[in-house]
Amino acid sequence: MEIDRIDARLLDLVQRNNRLSSEELGAKVGLSASGVQRRLKRLRSESIIEADVAIISPKAIGRNVTALVHISFERARADIVDRFKQAICKMSEVMSAFYVTGQIDFVLLVTANDMEDYEHFIRRLVHDNPDIKRCETMIVLNRVKAGFTVPMASIAFS
Amino acid sequence: MEIDRIDARLLDLVQRNNRLSSEELGAKVGLSASGVQRRLKRLRSESIIEADVAIISPKAIGRNVTALVHISFERARADIVDRFKQAICKMSEVMSAFYVTGQIDFVLLVTANDMEDYEHFIRRLVHDNPDIKRCETMIVLNRVKAGFTVPMASIAFS
DNA sequence: AGTGAAATTTATCTAAC
DNA sequence: GTTAGATAAATTTCACT
Numbered sequence: 034m035e036i037d038r039i040d041a042r043l044l045d046l047v048q049r050n051n052r053l054s055s056e057e058l059g060a061k062v063g064l065s066a067s068g069v070q071r072r073l074k075r076l077r078s079e080s081i082i083e084a085d086v087a088i089i090s091p092k093a094i095g096r097n098v099t100a101l102v103h104i105s106f107e108r109a110r111a112d113i114v115d116r117f118k119q120a121i122c123k124m125s126e127v128m129s130a131f132y133v134t135g136q137i138d139f140v141l142l143v144t145a146n147d148m149e150d151y152e153h154f155i156r157r158l159v160h161d162n163p164d165i166k167r168c169e170t171m172i173v174l175n176r177v178k179a180g181f182t183v184p185m186a187s188i189a190f191s
Numbered sequence: 192m193e194i195d196r197i198d199a200r201l202l203d204l205v206q207r208n209n210r211l212s213s214e215e216l217g218a219k220v221g222l223s224a225s226g227v228q229r230r231l232k233r234l235r236s237e238s239i240i241e242a243d244v245a246i247i248s249p250k251a252i253g254r255n256v257t258a259l260v261h262i263s264f265e266r267a268r269a270d271i272v273d274r275f276k277q278a279i280c281k282m283s284e285v286m287s288a289f290y291v292t293g294q295i296d297f298v299l300l301v302t303a304n305d306m307e308d309y310e311h312f313i314r315r316l317v318h319d320n321p322d323i324k325r326c327e328t329m330i331v332l333n334r335v336k337a338g339f340t341v342p343m344a345s346i347a348f349s
Numbered sequence: 350a351g352t353g354a355a356a357t358t359t360a361t362c363t364a365a366c
Numbered sequence: 367g368t369t370a371g372a373t374a375a376a377t378t379t380c381a382c383t
Contacts, residue, residue, distance in 0.1 A: 188252060
């Protein structure tokens with residue numbers, strides 16, 4: 034599970050665009066196409082590359098509302114937390130979810146078709162999880178940056 | 192910019208895995224490989240598919256700290272907001288950024304190698320943006336769900 | 350319109366070096 | 367790590383409904 038300079042550069046490229054051909058990648062990192070492929074294969078098999086996905090515009094498919102939701106529980110018991118984690122994984126409206134430190138327990142990134150749809154989602158969420166104490170919504174006006182692009186500049190050059 | 196049932200199913204598949212071959216996709220949606228490719232090409236050219244990316248494990252490359260940061264400004268003037276948007280787009284530590292309604296102005300998703308690294312980032316952020324009033328950090332204990340996978344079930348069947 | 354099938358181009362995989 | 371040949375996939379063209 035070691036990563037060298039070339040791996041880091043490959044990761045940096047594919048995390049922005051994973052549709053570049055091995056040849057294009059090779060030209061950029063100074064490697065042959067098959068060399069690139071062997072490395073990418075390893076990075077995928079070792080789950081250093083966790084997934085390869087297309088990012089869809091929520092608006093283009095009629096999801097006009099994006100919101101960040103703060104969830105806090107009455108009591109943060111482990112079983113309650115675990116049950117909630119499982120529940121949100123199954124909710125398709127929840128795009129991302131983070132379990133965090135502090136006053137807030139969870140931060141969810143949610144999409145909905147419209148406000149009515151969003152309200153239904155929140156009602157359902159609170160109804161299904163009676164341990165929720167507070168549920169605070171921030172409507173996303175603008176998705177300034179969307180991604181999980183990790184900085185590669187600081188990789189240990191081993 | 193119309194999306195039919197087949198497009199919706201394709202989007203639903205590729206947003207989970209964009210490395211499936213056109214043939215595999217075709218088998219799942221009942222279309223030939225070329226039919227699939229034509230549709231994906233359109234979806235990409237019309238930016239319904241915004242990007243195709245690999246998701247990297249932050250831990251695997253030594254980014255051990257993930258945090259959600261709430262930013263609020265002294266005054267939410269348009270020029271201040273716009274300048275801040277540009278600034279965070281350039282900061283590689285910022286994986287995602289949302290401009291939101293309410294008390295908070297921005298929510299950032301940030302990675303750092305360690306706490307020291309994180310502290311440096313915050314200092315730099317606040318130093319470079321003197322209009323920031325408050326800056327509240329929630330350390331991510333667990334990334335329960337990571338993605339921008341949009342629900343497709345509710346697509347209008349046009 | 351949008352589709353499927355064949356031909357072409359391109360990319361990827363499997364070795365051998 | 368590379369190069370070369372085999373395999374597979376993506377792209378283009380075209381005839382069809």
